[in-house]
Amino acid sequence: MVGALRRWLLAGLLVLVPLIVTLWVLDWVVSTLDQTLDILPAAWQPERWLGMRVPGMGVLLALAIVLGxxxxxSNYVGNQLVAWWHALLQRIPVVRSIYSGVKQVSDTLLSEKGNAFRQALLVQWPREGMWTIAFLTGAPGGDVARHLPPQDYLSVYVPTTPNPTGGYFVMVHRRDVVPLAMTVDEALTYVISMGVIVPGGRKGPLPPSAAAAPGSA
Incomplete structure (x- = not known):
């Protein structure tokens, strides 16, 4: 009986935990975006002409602003305004450093031409003999390229788990990385799930006897 209760408890948690976390994240996003309504004059607030507060109206407003x-x-006049705004921010000492860094990252991550994570890799981290998932981000540049030739070294991002937004930027020799036959999305899922969700549909870790060394296949 105790074993059955334990199985039911775990089964219930497996069903409810992802659902609760998803709903919590959605609630946080909607609540945050609903604050966009505060920029509207009091007479234009949806509560005034609907007679009640409708969750999600701020999301629609934020979406409309972003699309606008x-x-x-995307047109010539707007492009010139953006260029003027960019040039203005570049002249402000402290703002210039913050804005330039954020813009470079956002251009890389959000631009249609951007290619932030180019390929999933296997690297030895944090020491030799221990392997983890990493992502190719480019090659050493600037003054670093004088010491680490781009033809010999790669720039890679090693994410943490289960939150891949934190991690380490390292430059490793090409011979020390193993390209993986999985997409970036599959590799991210693998990292976030801490190895539980394996690309290819199988779930759960391999038994120790079935584990193979990287590159042995």
């Missing part, structure tokens, strides 16, 4: 700015920035 995107449409404006």
């Amino acid at each position: 700015i995107g449409a404006l920035a």
